[in-house]
Amino acid sequence: MRQFLAFVKKEFRHIFRDRRTLLILFGMPVAQVMIFGFALNNEVENAGVAIFDMSMDYESTLLINHIDVSSYFFVDRTCRNIECIEDAFRTNTARLGIVIPADFGSKLWRGENPAIKIIGDASDPNQAQVLTTYAKAIIQSHLAERASVTIELPILRSTSRMVFNPELKAVYMFVPGIMGFILLLVSAMMTSLTIAREKELGTMELLLVSPLRSAHIIFGKVAPYWLLSFVNAIIIVLLGIVVFDTPMNGSVVLLTMSCLLFSLTALALGIFISARSSSQMTAMLISMMGLLLPTILLSGFIFPIENMPVVLQVVSNVIPAKWFIILIKGLMIKGSGINMLWKPFAILLFITVLLSIAAIRNVKPRLES
Amino acid sequence: MRNIGKSYKEVIALNDISFDVADGELFGLIGPDGAGKTTLFRILCTLIVPDQGEARVRGLDVVEDFRSIRKSIGYMPGRFSLYQDLTVQENLEFFATIFGTTIEQNYHLVRDIYTQLEPFKQRLAGDLSGGMKQKLALCCALIHKPEVLFLDEPTTGVDAVSRKEFWQMLKRLKKDGLAILVSTPYMDEAALCDRIALMQNGRILDINTPQKISEEFVGVLYAVKSSRVYDLLIALRAHPLVLSCYAFGEYLHVTLAKSEDSKELESHLQNQGFSDLKIHLVTPGIENVFMQLLQQTDEK
Structure with a gap:
């Protein structure tokens, strides 16, 4: 002893x-959380909109106001023709165009559904998609609101509600991902x-x-990094909660256990790598290529697993980080208990035992x- | 009397090597780089397994009983292998602890060496001079009171004064009954051992005391010098009476079958136009024997 x-x-x-x-151990997690949290951001915030209003009536003015006051958009310019919207796209001042037809107000009063054209700037397709969806939602809710005022007809309304992450904040997704990534980096790469x-x-x-026996050497190496990666996990969770308002709905005990288990997985991986490599260079390359890349690409951290080809979906099952991310997301954001999460936990445990x-x-x- | 016997064979790196070392003996393995000295040490320290043959350290087999052997040997690898980012004292403490002892308990073993290191004990091992590093490494190998000491090229890359001191320490340790195996590429250090084994290409060419080995020299040795060294070498090698000739410092070492031949050689060279010729008899050293043995194995 x-x-x-x-x-x-x-x-x-x-x-x-x-x-x-020290820098890799403690500087890296903080930098990663900040970079992913602030930079990798799909959220819409104050995007410029160019509006070509052909009707210029009371109803269209109300709609434009509604769009302008929302936190997602501001009216960059009101246009007199369609070319004006294209201009706004070219100068990058607006990222979305909306065309309101001439009969907008009258149709609305007659109880008909006026057709509104939304034009997206598809030079950035992802963003255009997100922006049009947001705009559609705002317009629809506005129309529904107005319809209930203008005509007394029972209207069949459909609403959708995003649960657990109503504001579709990307950072909720990144915190579990970064935790997996950092724990793997610290534990596997540093021990190897x-x-x-x-x-x-x-x-x-x-x-x-x-x-000294091999076990002494291994556990002596592992123990400090296990402790430090746990400290890291705490730092990341705290950063997520304090800086990015990530919710923490689940049990802290379960979260702790998951982090400890996953660090152990990563440590086992690190020892495995180091046993097979004779220099720091090789160890570094193997952990980079063999661990970090697959973890980023296949764990569901950045690219949704459901969208992958079937082969990759199958491969992703052996990536420990995938199960860890499922666990952490379930715990922090959904607040699920062990009755819901025993399966990923058991799979992770199984992988860990095998790797050890x-x-x-x-x-x-x-x-x- | 505990005898340490080793004999084993290995195909390429080591070929059919056998020898014994007794307690209180300073045994030297002499040979150039690549002779197989380090491989031999690693086998004896239970770090690698021989392909053939068997080796015993204090009667224990290096393959079967490697755990017990590890408790009673001190090993100092050829390369400086201590923690450079730990201080002198931390290194010594660490090695004492992993062998289940403390510095205080065995301080008497390292006192002579450690007193020289004491002024630097708070310094990082990586910042020590070459000689100091070797002294620290020796301390770390000694702190658990080993019964056999393996030193793989302990003086390579160390200055002349430190080398001398180092060998004096080994002499003192030997008196305590330690069996010491040391390897070195320096022929002058060979003479300081009790017995030496000359090694080349994984084979042992000869094992004996340094004195006896020097006496094994066949023929008489002359040192020849002239300002035209290269021409002289060619002229000597072409002469039928010369058995061998090679450069040795500023002189050429020439082996002749008998001393009478030297007169004839001298006149021959003077006829060739070597005016500033100097010839004198020298006592053959271990290196000369080594060269001769090498020549013989090459001829075979």
């Missing part, structure tokens, strides 16, 4: 004396690097020649010759 503690102490000294390690470094510097030889066995089997008490 004393040997183990001495090993852990030594490991902490390595970490705290190397500025680079430290073990590879001992091999590279030749100190592994000395450790092997000592009475593989990792321990790959660490030999001798140098590989």
Whole structure:
């Protein structure tokens, strides 16, 4: 036990004396959360709209006001012809065009449905899609509101409500993703690097020649990083809650357990990698190519798994981060309990046990010759 | 009397090597880089498994009983292998602890060496000079009171003064009954060992005391010098009486079958126009024997 503690102490000294390690450990998570939270943002906020109002009546003015006061849009210009909207697109001052027909008010009063044309600037197709959807929603709710005032007819109304994330905030999606990503980075990459470094510097030889057992070496390496990655998880959750108002609806105990479990998965991966690589360079490349890329691409962090080809959907099942993200999303945003989340938890546990066995089997008490 | 016996074979890196080392003996493995010294050390330290043969350290098999062996040996790898980002004291403390002991308990073993390091004990190991690093590495290998010490090229890259000090320390340690195996590419250090094994290409060419090995030299050795070194070398190698000739410092070392031949050689060279010729007899050293052995194996 004393040997183990001495090993852990030594490991902490390595970490705290190397500025680079510290920066990756603590600078990275904060930077990642900030970058993903602020920059990768699909939300609509104050987009310019060019409006060509052909009717110029009381009703159309009301509609334009409604659009203008919403936090998503502001009226950039009112046009007299259709070319004016194109101009607004070219100068990038407006990102959406709306054409109100001449018979807008009269149709509305007659109880008919006036046709409104929404023009999107598809040079950025994703954004155009989002903007037109938002505009449609605003116009529809406005029309429904007006219709109930103008004619006393029972109107069949359909409304949709976005649950759990009513404002469609992208950051809710990113916080679990970044947590998975950072824990993997810290745990897997850093442990594989430290073990590879001992091999590279030749100190592994000395450790092997000592009475220390492989288990001592592995757990001595793992323990500090397990602790630090847990600290990291806490930092990320707090950042999400404080800076981005991410909800925390589920049980804190379950969240803690999920984070600890996933760090363990990542640590097992790290040991597995380091057992197979002899230099820090190789360890780094393997963790980058073999772990971080698949995690970003296939875990559902950025690209929805449902939209992937079937082959990739199947592959994504072996990515531990996928299950972790499902867990965290369920816990933080939906507030689900263990009765809903036992399945991803069990799968993650299974992967972890499998990886740990593989990792321990790959660490030999001798140098590989 | 506990005997440490090793004998084993390995195909390429090491070929059919056998020798024994006794307690209190300073045994040297002498050979150029790539002779297989490090491989040999790693096998004896239980780090790699030999393909053939068997090796025993303190009667324990290096394959079967590797855990027990690891408790009783001290190993100092060829490359400086301590934690550069830990201080001198932290390194020593760490190695003491993982062997289940403390610095205080075994301080007497390292006192002589550690007193020289003491002024720098708060310094990071990476910032030490080459000689200091080796002293620290030796301390770390000694702190758990090993019974056999394996030192793989401990003095490579260390200045002459530190090398001398280092060998004096080994002499003192030997007196405590430690069996010490040391490897070195420096022939002058070979003479400081009790017995040496000359190694080349994974084979042992010869094992004996340095004294005996020097005596094994066949023929008589002369040192020849002239300002036209290259011409002299060609002229000597062409002469039928010369058994071998190679550069050795500023002199050429020439082996002749008997001393009478030297007169004839000298006149021959003077006829060739080497006016500033200097010839004198030298006592063959280990290096000369080594070169001769190499030549013999090459001829075979």
